[in-house]
Amino acid sequence: MNVDTIPDFLSEQRDEAPADLQHLFITFEDLWERKLWHQLTDTLIEFFHHKESAHQRLPFYKTFILTFADKINQLKLVTLALSAATQCRDSQERLSFLESLAKKVDNPNSQDAHVYAIVAVATVKLEMKELEGARKDLDKSEKILDSFDSVETIVHAAFYRVNAEYYQAIAKLEFASYYRNALLYLACIDLNELTPTERRKRAYDLSIAALVSDTIYNFGELLLHPILDTLVKEDAWLRDLLFAFNRGDLAAYDVLAGHISSNPLLEEHKASLRQKIYLAALTETVFRRPPHDRAMSFKTIAEETKVRPDEIEHLIMKALSLGLLRGSIDQVDEIARINWVQPKVLDMGQIDNMRLRLKEWDSSVNQLGNWIETKGQDVWAA
Secondary structure, three states: OOHHHHHHHHHHHHHHOOHHHOHHHHHHHHHHHOOOHHHHHHHHHHHHHOHHHHHHHHHHHHHHHHHOHHHOOHHHHHHHHHHHHOOOOOHHHHHHHHHHHHHHOOOHHHHHHHHHHHHHHHHHHHHOOOHHHHHHHHHHHHHHHHOOOOOOHHHHHHHHHHHHHHHHHOOOOOHHHHHHHHHHHHHOOOHHHOOHHHHHHHHHHHHHHHHHOOOOOOOHHHHOOHHHHHOOHHHHHHHHHHHHHHOOOHHHHHHHHHHHHHOHHHHHOHHHHHHHHHHHHHHHHHHHOOHHHOEEEHHHHHHHHOOOHHHHHHHHHHHHHOOOEEEEEEOOOOEEEEEEEOOOOOOHHHHHHHHHHHHHHHHHHHHHHHHHHHHHHHHOOO
């Protein structure tokens, strides 16, 4: 558009805007004439944040913003363009718009903006079920991100969000990859940016992924995350189930198992969930014992984990292969000697158990000191 017609365009747009936003148009023209690009960009972002500006964003971007697009922060340019893209008629138009944007910001000095735009393209491809294309865009974005020393959190947040959505969308669900990317996304944002419904959905999906994944046995990061507090009322059982797994509580699991049928994924993985709680019970049994008393008979383990005696050896071997425990098995005497347990987040009951063990250790140290002093007699100096 000819720069001479910009004032007329702004005047027309001002007349279409709500009364409480019209003052911004005078600011737009003033900053544009004075070439104060930074201030103009921030004012435009403020304008685009208003819901009432929705119908004006696309013409604003195409007619006004593109006339000085090369002069402003490219990451903010992409931010403005993403707001404008929401007003495209359909996914195909939005895809073309965003692909053009990604090419525009593909410069050596604006690779962060380029990644931000590519991730937006991947989002639209996911909506259109073009999973292969979305994966290629995400892989390209990841390669560029890995080359950065630092990058704005909004770029990382966008990448992790869309990556998590991809792992949810593919036919063979990759629960561990979804779990990792979804948690990284939450680490990059303020939870208040999400609506209560979005927070609840993310907490629910993360919990399901943690439970059904065959590689996640430690839920520490999720258990400590405030997003779990959104699982209340009808979803409270899911939060309780996570904590039951964390402490290897078979009794609590049996009480909550009735809810498993309410979720198709949990129902489908019912057998593996049972094995997972057995493994959790085993690691908790070992953890509760002091380090010098971790040679356990198969019979003891069977009593505490409620696993059939003929399956105990397989259970221990599974725990050893997964890295949950370290030690050895005496198959002849049916004894497991454990010398290490994978660290995990502790609840108050487990912390109290550790406190009691520390008191026992302190008492045994005092007894040893008294014995040495008694036996040493005059050898030891006061």
